[in-house]
Amino acid sequence: MASHGGFAGRDRSDGAAELSVPGPIMASMVDPSEFLMADGVSIIGHGDGVYQMRVSIPDDPDGFLGRQCPECLRIFRIDSGDYQGLPDDIRLWCTYCGHRAEHGEFLTDGQRERAMRAAGDLGVQLLTFKA
Ligand SMILES: [Zn+2]
Numbered sequence: 001m002a003s004h005g006g007f008a009g010r011d012r013s014d015g016a017a018e019l020s021v022p023g024p025i026m027a028s029m030v031d032p033s034e035f036l037m038a039d040g041v042s043i044i045g046h047g048d049g050v051y052q053m054r055v056s057i058p059d060d061p062d063g064f065l066g067r068q069c070p071e072c073l074r075i076f077r078i079d080s081g082d083y084q085g086l087p088d089d090i091r092l093w094c095t096y097c098g099h100r101a102e103h104g105e106f107l108t109d110g111q112r113e114r115a116m117r118a119a120g121d122l123g124v125q126l127l128t129f130k131a
Pocket of ligand 1: 071094096098
């Protein structure tokens with residue numbers, strides 16, 4: 001996959017990741033249905049050639065959300081119901097090593113890969129889109 005660079009990720013308190021994908025500057029919002037998006041991926045806005053997309057991160061079958069410590073790389077789980085009630089800008093701390101960081105830092109490899117793949121898919125379509 002070609003690298004488009006410049007992706008900025010921000011995690012939300014429901015575990016979904018929001019990403020900014022650079023694309024062509026267009027006068028109006030492109031109809032999101034123009035793009036082929038994976039399940040749980042949606043375009044939530046755009047401006048100045050940057051497209052905001054949201055990639056849902058599904059709970060596991062027990063209703064927990066996986067989180068991975070960016071420091072020690074160990075994975076722990078949070079009850080997704082508890083997590084949804086928290087504000088967007090919370091900081092998490094690792095239950096193993098005590099590392100504290102913005103909760104967006106705690107994406108697991110699988111979640112990050114899913115978000116990056118979705119951003120890459122959109123980036124390719126934006127580059128080839130003919131308005
Ligand atoms: Zn840790």
